[in-house]
Amino acid sequence: MRMKRIGAVAATAAVALTLAACGGTSGDAGAQGGGDQQPYIAIVSKGFQHQFWQAVQQGAEQEAQAQGARITFEGPATEADIEAQVTMLTNALARQPDAIGFAALDSRAAAPLLQQASSRDIPVIAFDSGVDSPIPLTTAATDNKAAAAEAARHMAEALGGTGKVALVVHDQTSRSGIDRRDGFVEWMQANAPGIELLQPQYGGGDQARSADITKSILAANPDVRGIYGSNEGSAIGVVRGVAESGVTGLTVVGFDSGAAQVEAIRNGTMLGAITQNPVGMGRELVDAAIKATRGEALPPVIDTGFYWYDQSNIDSPEIQAVLYQ
Amino acid sequence: MRRTLRDRIQQFLAFASLIVIFGFFSIVSPNFFNYGNVTNILFSTVVIGLLALGTTFVIITGGIDLSIGTGMALCAVISGVLIVDLGVPLPLGVLGAILFGGLIGLVNGMNVAILGLPPFIATLAMMLVAQGLALVVSNSTPIYFDQTPAYIDLSIGSLIPGTDFPNAVLILALAAVVAGVLLNRTVLGRYTYSIGSNEEATALSGIDVRRWKIIIYTLAGLFTGLAGVMISARLGSAQPATGMGYELQAIAAVVIGGTSLSGGKGSIVGTVIGALIISVLNNGLQIMSIPQEWQNVILGAVILLAVYADMARKRAR
Known part of the structure; x- marks a missing residue:
């Protein structure tokens, strides 16, 4: 039994080293700085x-x-x-x-x-x-603030400048989370007095959590007309949450791309999104x-x-070049 | 408690694995074995090492503590509130954060020992409570220690004149010595092993198992508090959203070091070696520019094999 144990520990080291060696050759390795x-x-x-x-x-x-x-x-x-x-x-x-x-x-x-x-x-x-x-x-x-303001502008236009809008943001501590929230909120406050913003909710950019948040927002505020998701995970979560709750006629605006979000824009469940490059x-x-x-x-x-993309320009070469699946 | 030859061999093997891994990286990468990088490795062991030290006691009793990661973040925030927001003198603020960690452990201990909750559930709940409280107390924003450079020096400053050897490593070494003495030379350590080997027999022999469990969880909490101080000193800021996942790395370090998750067996030396193996692997694989996906695969494989070695040992008894 002692031999078995020694074997296991030896194998620990062996596997680690073998994997390390494999990774070393397959990766872009070459750990040396300088020389070349x-x-x-x-x-x-x-x-x-x-x-x-x-x-x-x-x-x-x-x-x-x-x-x-x-x-x-x-x-x-x-x-x-x-x-x-x-x-x-x-x-x-x-x-x-x-x-x-x-x-x-x-x-x-x-x-x-x-x-x-x-x-x-x-x-x-x-x-x-x-x-x-x-x-x-x-x-x-x-420029996340400017990009979020662009999302707000399209949301306000689509809603005709009135109605309740909810925000599902990825987090409240990172720079991008703060800028994409504040850029959206500040543009609305300055330019769309008819839009009433709900308190932003945070889903950590997690699709499932963002979907749950969306459903509770819709349950608590049946009169919500638009929802903004501040990154890929949040936006897809919003789309999921809206679909699961069965509410129709909402305007959803997202951020970033990814296969699910592109599909949501193509089939009309999402108005459009901001994509970075x-x-x-x-x-x-x-x-x-x-x-x-x-x-x-x-x-x-x-x-x-950054670019705003929706059904009208999603297939243009300029947009296709910056979307990722 | 009983140092059998078998335990010694297990420990020696863990140490030998560490040396082999270390030697391997030294040979394959010219940037690995030098003063600067070895210091980096020791430095990056500090936080996980402190958490692992405290949780070694809990695991030897047959328990588990999942709250140490987010508990650490909460203690970091408490430290920030005390020192930055309230202007408490530095030593008192540090002490306050460490004691707050003890308080978290005390609540865990009471939930486990008095209410009889399974440690996994009790500390899982505390993990969530601590994560939430860290965000609430800090208002979800990091607290920066810019105005108290002495606090940051607790981690990155150097007491050894003429070098840049970080204090954090000295603190880890000191904490390991304290933990080792507690586990091997005191009645607390004896009861820790005894509860883990056979809780009923321990109770029947007249030892107040509940009380000692509360003390052991509280002790783990104190280490959590110290880890909170050290991570916030290193980052120059108390980061409320961090911490999740640290508990698993600490548990991994303990397990790699040969401490049995079913209790009764384990050592501080093993835990220190386990924590070092994790940070040497992390550092070496990063230095070699191994694709990151593979780094996790390798770490996972090492944990699996370490647990397998532990099980093989148990079957041998």
Whole structure:
């Protein structure tokens, strides 16, 4: 029996090492910094498994290939894992990159590491949301407030400027959650006095929770005429919740894309949505990072853009290029 | 309590696995084995390590504590409220946050020992309560310690002159020594093993099992409070939405270290090694730029095999 136990522990180590070795060769590995001529850009994002981040990664990889650079792309499992992200940034710095791409979950929590990058002359490019620090050379991001205001404008137009509108927002702590809520609310308050906004509700960007929230909103306020979902998970949750509750004739406005949301717009259950340009964000990020390694000047902000899309333009090449499935 | 040869071997094997994994990464990556990166590994062990230390006691009694992750976030928020919002002097604020963790543990202990709730359910409920309270108390916004740099230095500052070796690692080491002494050299530790081995027999021998269970959960809570202080010091902010999932990583560290989930067996040294194995793997795989999906697969495989080793040991008895 003792042998069996020893075997199990030995197997633990063996499996870990084998998997590590396999991963090492299949990945874009090469842990060495320097040595080769290709600049190496370590990108630490806010996530990795959501379609949005995969689209950013795709754009970053395209641009890296086009310009002959090497990238790594990683992010924590959830947007609440701030410590995990700080550890990733620490480890990214240990790999001696030529530049860092960073989308901060909480920029102040990462401040000491950014300071370290700066003192080692590793340029930092912020993306997705601004890093609240003078260290990043530029920020490649969507203007979330302006984008949310655009969503509000389309909602108000569709409702003829009157009626009750509910908000299902992904969270109240992240910059994007706050901006997409405030951008929507402020535009309505300033421009649509006939629209009555309900208190925003938060579903963590989780489809099932957002659907439940939508159903309780509809149960409590039968006179709601419009609902806004602030990211992919929230928007799809709203569509699900509306369908499950059987209420018809609602105006639903969403954010981001993804197969389910695109389908909802095609079949008319959703009026339209704002899409960011994640592939473009990845490209701009890598382009800016490569320029930074050459010491070229960069603008303080790179607006990666957003688009309103609905049934009328969903098949246009311009929109198709930025939607992800 | 009884240190059999078998336990020693188990511990030695865990340690040997750590050395093998460490050696492997040192060979394959030039960026792994150097002062800076080894410091990074130790530093990233601190929070999970502290949670794992406290929960080792609970697991040895045959219990479980799922509330330590979000409980930690709540303690971080309490620390922020005390120090930033109320302006309480730093040492008192830190003490307050740690004691608040003890309070969470006390409630857990009473629910388990007096109301007789299964530990899994009692602490699952507390996990949700703590997550909600952290958001309520902080008004869902992070609390920043910008104005109290001494607090941040608890984690990233260095007491060792002329180095940047983080204090957090020293605090973890100290906490591990305290936990080790409590478990191996005090009556508390003896009863912890005794309750986990055979609760009824322990009660029949005249020991007030309820009281000691409450004390053990409270002790775990104190470690949770300390973890809350250390994570908020590291991040320079109390993050109310964080914490969920930390309990599982801490439990994984305890299990990899050879502590049995069915109680009665375990050690602090094992837990420290378990926590180190997790952070060495995380760090090494990231340093090697292994695709992230595979990093989780590898970590999962290690946990499975560690539990398998534990079961094989039990069948051997």
